[in-house]
Amino acid sequence: MMNSFLRTGGLAVALFACASLFAATHTERFTRDFPLGIGGSLWIENPVGDVEVIGVEGSTLSVSVTKNVNAPDATSLGEGREQTQVYMGGDGKAFVVRTVVGAPPGAKWKSNVSYSIRVPRVAQVHIVAAVGERIRVAGISSAVTVKNFSADITLENIAGAVTVDTTNGDIHFITDARPAAAVQLSTINGGIEVQVNPDSNLDWIAQSISGDVRTNFPVKGRFSGNGFRGLVNGIGGPTIATTAVMGNIFMLKRGGRQDEIKSLRAVIENSGGPTIFKKTAIETPLVQGNFIYPASADIVSFNIGEIRGFANIATAAGQVNLGTVMGDVTVRSGGGPFDFGAVFGVINAHTDAGEVNVGNAYKGGEISTSGGTLQVTFSGGPLTLQNGGGDIVVRHAASSVSAETRSGDLSITLDPNSRSQRITAKTTKGNVFLAVGQRFGADVEATVLTSNDEANPIHADFNGLTIKRDQFNGKTRIRATGKIGGGGEKVELYSEEGEIRITQR
């Protein structure tokens, strides 16, 4: 038994060792030189790998290529080498260096190509690279453009115009000189660092919706919208536009002091209020008293387990998750979903975009979203729901309900013991479903406006409804009116191009 175990284990180790042995990396290096005249341009396309371009004197373009292929076996390695190709060509005015990777879906191999290029200083440099760790361009006196998905980008001592677009990478623009040409740097999830000569004059634009903007330069300017525009040192410099949607932006003196770096909020005074947004998250399991978050232009997400008092929140955007709130809830958001667990007070909540999910609204309230599903599990007080587009669902209403959506389905289930409640449910595109208890009584007025003149869109588990049809605005209007359960509060249901269904539970 023991011998068998040892043999099996030994075989497994041997197989693992063989597999490790087969896992191979192929590295191929070569360098090619080409002539590139004054005013020429270099175009680089590289889907996977690093790129370094250094400006040098002279008129020779020197391209050093390192091609790496990793594969678990010799066959895949060969395929990877075959399918990873470098093409170089052009004339004295324009030269293209391109990597072509023809990886089929499910390929076992991976490859990357790194370039280290010496280019005449006066040449324009254009780089399109998808994925890599680093892109570095230095010592170029002409225009530079870089477009990239995820590599960190460093530009050093570029005298010409610069345009950089990256999605997830950081951008570093560093120059000892005073910039003389326009610079445009933008990243979505990365940060931006600009270091320039301390004597530089710049027209600076900074935009970020959730990051901070910091500098150790003397800056004058103002906020407009969600960005800042101002002068660094003084007038007369080129425009440098920095956009880091979710990251921080630094505008720094080359060789300046770290402790002088301050947030732009502190630097700019009397600006009419900060509108550079900073994303924060407030998370706490318990708030003993009231929770007040004053009107703010910040993107703030709230995740609070319990509030013993009332909640009053105003935010530019973000999620608002409140577990239990003993008092009233008042929330205004420029966008983002709401999730309230149990609210013992009255709810007054609106979001410009996003879904709203309320567990128990014991005293009801007014809840609205400009778009997204709106759902209330239980309402114990008068409830008004409005939706700019999307479904409305009330799973258990022991109160009156007024619900309206521009388009979407409406589903309201009343407390089975409820004898009568005033219900208003309107949708301009969708269906209305109302479920009532055995003892429910109401004066019903259900209307469907439809372009299908043969439709029979009103269904009820009750007798006593009179159905009439007429033409209205070129459509067929079907109205069902009458008393159910001996009559009671008014139930008003309206649907366009849908159906109305009243069921008894």
Added chain:
Amino acid sequence: MAECSAMRESFPLLLTESLDARSRELTHQHIESCSECGAEWLATKETWRLMEALPELTPPPRMRQRFLAEIGVEEKPVESNILSFPKRTWARWLSQAAAVVIVAGGSYLYGHRTQPVRLAPQQATLNSIQPVSIAESRVVKSSALSPNIEGRPDIENVQFIDTNPNDDEVSLSFDITQHMTVTGNRSDKSMVQLMAYVMQNEDKAQPSTTRAIDIVKQTYANSHQPEPEIAGAVARVLRNDEHEGVRIKAVDTLKTLPTATSETREALIAALKNDPNPAVRIKAVDALAKIAASGQLDQAAVDTLRQKAMQDDENLYVRTKAAEALKKLNP
């Protein structure tokens, strides 16, 4: 019983309408009151009907001569130069003899009608089955139509067409309302096409397009079998429906479908760029991020998400969602 025998004997006379009025009335009353005689009467009538359908045959001359000889009638030779007119007596006898032959033959047939017909077993061969297609208009040969009309289908807009009065062919054209139930596997091509058609046939979809989309989502979401037709149909709803609630459902459904066609992607990109409702845009961000993350980096999807994250006048939450979606991409 004796009455029954007497009545049955009068059946041939009743058939030939040779009974007087009173006897005829009595016979009919008996047939209605006696089940056995009623059955016998029906059988006799059926036999009579069958005999009517039989072709009239002239007996061969030798047979006729033998028959006439047996009954003691001599057939006179026909003079060649005189046109003969057979006597009425002879004609009556001949017709009676023919009637006897026919009745005897019919009785034989009737008596053996219940014997089972045995056919040699044969291998059944099904050559082809014509699939039923759902079409806006169809021309059917009457020979391909079953003579049985089931239920009472509504027929409107009836037109009678006789293109050529000199032949027997005519046409009958009409609109028919038919309620059809199609049952099949969700991945059947015909079922997929039908689902896609129903979803886009907005005006006739009952209860509504939103319900149709819900059904499609329940049926095809997270299915292992990609259905480009379904994805395309939902994409067209997302592009074209004027109601945001419907578009929200459409984009939600697209996110769960396993297929991302170019049409799907373009519809999502268009929704993210242009849809006026922020909830649609938020869901389009999620759906596009899913597409962009599957397989190779989808440059068009990435560019649209980037553009949205950078857009100054966009809802902040949509911008944040777009940026977060891009951050999660790991090509």
